[in-house]
Each structure stands twice: as C-alpha cells, then as structure tokens.
Amino acid sequence: MNVEQKLALDxxxxxxxxxxxxxxxxxxxxxxxxxxxxxCPAGLYSLGQDGKLVFDAAxxxxxxxxxxxxxxxxxxxxxxxPRPTFGVLFRYG
Numbered sequence: 001m002n003v004e005q006k007l008a009l010d011x012x013x014x015x016x017x018x019x020x021x022x023x024x025x026x027x028x029x030x031x032x033x034x035x036x037x038x039x040c041p042a043g044l045y046s047l048g049q050d051g052k053l054v055f056d057a058a059x060x061x062x063x064x065x066x067x068x069x070x071x072x073x074x075x076x077x078x079x080x081x082p083r084p085t086f087g088v089l090f091r092y093g
Contacts, residue, residue, distance in 0.1 A: 006092045007042075012059055015086040019057040020079065021066065027075040028053070039065040062088055 023045075025033060033053045036045040042061050046054045062082070070077040081087070 001092075007061075009091040010061075011089040011091060013086050013089070014058050015083055018083065020062075020082040020087070021055065021057055021060065022078040023053055023055050023066075023070075024076055024078070025053045028070065028073055028077075032070060032073060032076065035069050036066055039069050041065065060088065 023036070030051075033045075033047065036053065036055075037047060041063060042059045044056050044059055045066065048054050064079070066077060067079040
C-alpha cells in the first residue's frame with residue numbers, strides 16, 4: 001500500500017467557519033509563499049494566477065510543516081489545534 005492509498009483512509013471533520021490555520025500573505029514574502037506550496041504533504045497550499053496564496057483547510061494532516069516554514073515571519077500564519085472532535089482521524093498505522 002503506497003502513501004496515497006494510506007492517506008485516502010484518513011477521515012477529516014472540517015470545522016466550518018473556524019479554520020485552525022489562517023495564512024496572512026501580507027506578512028509573508030514570496031519565497032515563503034512558494035515554499036508552502038512544496039512543504040505541505042497534503043498539497044493544500046497553491047498560488048493563484050494572480051500570485052496570491054490559496055489555502056484550503058479541508059484535508060489538513062495537522063503536521064505543522066507550514067507552521068515551521070513560517071516561523072521566521074511573525075504574523076504570517078495563525079496555527080492552532082482544531083477544536084475537540086474536529087480535524088484529522090488517522091485510520092492506518
């Protein structure tokens with residue numbers, strides 16, 4: 001079983017209207033925005049045609065890679081754990 005197949009088994013309960021990650025591109029440089037598109041193992045960050053960072057919290061693995069990537073830029077990313085019963089439920093391994 002490959003990584004994609006294992007991740008497909010996970011269950012996500014999205015807390016609508018209360019995301020646990022909020023990126024603030026106005027506090028972020030272009031290199032960090034591009035780095036987010038690479039470091040997120042779930043591929044939730046992308047750059048729009050206008051170069052703006054696009055993020056969707058649905059499918060977040062809560063690994064903290066984006067938090068580490070933005071650690072050098074205060075205010076660039078709000079990251080907190082999801083409220084109880086929300087977030088990812090790992091179902092394999």
